[in-house]
Amino acid sequence: MSEPTPPRPRLDVRGAVDLSSLARPSTPAPGAPGGLPSPGPFVVNVDGATFADVVQSSSQYPVVVVLWAPWSEASQQVCKDLAAFADADAGSWLLARVDADANPQIAQAFQAPSVPAVIAVLAGRPLPLFQGAPSGPEMRDVLNQVLQAAAQAGITGKVAASTTQQNPSEPEEPPLPPLHQEAYDAFERDDLPGARSAYERALRENPRDAMARAGLAQVGLLERTRDVDRRTARTAAADAPGDVQAQLVVADLDVLGGNVEDAFARLIDVVRIAGPEVRETVRLRLVDLFDVVGSEDPRVVAARRALTNALY
Numbered sequence: 001m002s003e004p005t006p007p008r009p010r011l012d013v014r015g016a017v018d019l020s021s022l023a024r025p026s027t028p029a030p031g032a033p034g035g036l037p038s039p040g041p042f043v044v045n046v047d048g049a050t051f052a053d054v055v056q057s058s059s060q061y062p063v064v065v066v067l068w069a070p071w072s073e074a075s076q077q078v079c080k081d082l083a084a085f086a087d088a089d090a091g092s093w094l095l096a097r098v099d100a101d102a103n104p105q106i107a108q109a110f111q112a113p114s115v116p117a118v119i120a121v122l123a124g125r126p127l128p129l130f131q132g133a134p135s136g137p138e139m140r141d142v143l144n145q146v147l148q149a150a151a152q153a154g155i156t157g158k159v160a161a162s163t164t165q166q167n168p169s170e171p172e173e174p175p176l177p178p179l180h181q182e183a184y185d186a187f188e189r190d191d192l193p194g195a196r197s198a199y200e201r202a203l204r205e206n207p208r209d210a211m212a213r214a215g216l217a218q219v220g221l222l223e224r225t226r227d228v229d230r231r232t233a234r235t236a237a238a239d240a241p242g243d244v245q246a247q248l249v250v251a252d253l254d255v256l257g258g259n260v261e262d263a264f265a266r267l268i269d270v271v272r273i274a275g276p277e278v279r280e281t282v283r284l285r286l287v288d289l290f291d292v293v294g295s296e297d298p299r300v301v302a303a304r305r306a307l308t309n310a311l312y
Contacts, residue, residue, distance in 0.1 A: 036068075036079050036097070042086040042159050046096040047103050054096050058121040060157035062093040062150040064129070064143070067100040067107050067117040071258065074133040075116035081136060082118070085143055091159040092147060104298065114258075120146045122155055177202070183215055192226075195219050210295075217291035225252050244270055244278050248285055255289050263289060264303035271310040283307065 039045055046054050046065070054063055066082055068075035079097055086095040100107040100115050110119050110126060120127040127149070129142050150156065176184060179202040186194030196219045202212035230253055237246040247270050254263035267289075270282050286307055290300045 036076060037083055039097075040083065040087065042089070042091055042093070043083045043095045043097065046098050046106075048105060051096075051098070051103075051106055054094070055121055055124055057094065059123045059155065061091070061159055062146050062155060063096055063121040064093055064146065065096045065098055065110070065119045065121060065126075067098050067110065067112050067115050067119075069099065069101045069115045069258075071101075072115050078116040078118065078133050078139075081139055085140065089143070089147075093143070093150070094159045118142075120149075122146075122150055122153055179205070180211060180215070183212075192219055192223055196223075214291050214294070217288050220288060221252055221256060221292050224249070225256055228253065244274065244282065248282070251285070251289065255292060260293055260297075260299050261303075264299065264306070268303065268306050268310050271307065279311065283311070 037043075044050075044054065054065075057063060064082065064086075066075070066079055068079050070076075082095050086093065098106050100112065100117075107115075107117075110117065110128075112119075112131070114131060116133060117131045118129045120129055127146070129146070130139075134142070175181070179198045183195040183198035183202075186192070186198060196216065199212045199216040199219065202209050203216065206212070228249060233246070233249045233253060236243065237250040240246055247266055251263040251267050254260070254266070264286065267282050267286050271279050271286075274282060286303070290304065293300050
């Protein structure tokens with residue numbers, strides 16, 4: 001029996017010009033309805049500007065860092081479970097939530113290959129705890145071990161209420177240009193042709209509109225993968241490594257699923273061995289996927305360099 005095609009994810013088209021988080025399922029911001037709970041007495045949101053302060057506080061009490069992403073339901077659930085444990089432990093440790101997509105430098109510092117990833121910090125020293133989503137009892141056991149290790153190291157302070165004060169809420173996003181708003185509304189209606197039309201018109205008005213170009217690339221990715229059976233596609237690509245179309249399909253699925261490096265490596269390998277016409281087809285697909293992921297993403301920067309080497 002073939003594997004059912006999963007529901008089509010929503011894309012965060014409002015952030016199309018800054019796609020460090022990829023064109024993947026969007027979720028509400030922490031504190032918004034349907035999103036993660038707001039930071040509380042023992043839970044803080046951390047970014048590059050505040051991370052050093054949180055690490056410094058680990059000399060007083062344990063800090064548990066959770067790397068999550070808006071597109072990962074598993075990482076959101078881990079955040080919620082950890083927050084419940086942090087509240088139950090009433091200040092014995094601090095939970096620091098890090099959006100790995102918005103803060104890739106922090107994820108890289110912890111050498112975390114994926115989310116969710118959870119790391120304890122004791123006196124400034126990281127202690128990897130787990131990746132993925134363990135059960136509640138397993139998570140409780142790990143946290144108990146962290147508290148024991150902290151006690152042995154003399155780190156027995158409590159989180160003070162003032163530690164968790166958050167910055168004022170961010171200002172509201174400015175309104176989108178009309179055609180971008182039309183595309184966003186089309187996404188909300190699950191109307192991919194409507195979104196494509198709006199982005200194409202935006203590009204005709206301004207060929208340099210990077211936000212529209214990225215949005216159009218997102219639409220294309222969803223259109224190409226909408227009716228694909230994942231298991232069948234992956235089997236076809238594995239059975240016929242020389243079938244370029246099969247490799248293109250799996251690369252699309254990998255990007256949609258967050259396995260960006262795998263997608264890029266797969267297509268660059270095809271470029272290395274393919275003839276000129278096939279090379280150009282694959283090159284154009286890579287350029288399209290680069291727009292989906294975001295030109296400033298370090299994975300795109302590395303893949304562009306590898307593509308150049310493969311071509312020349």
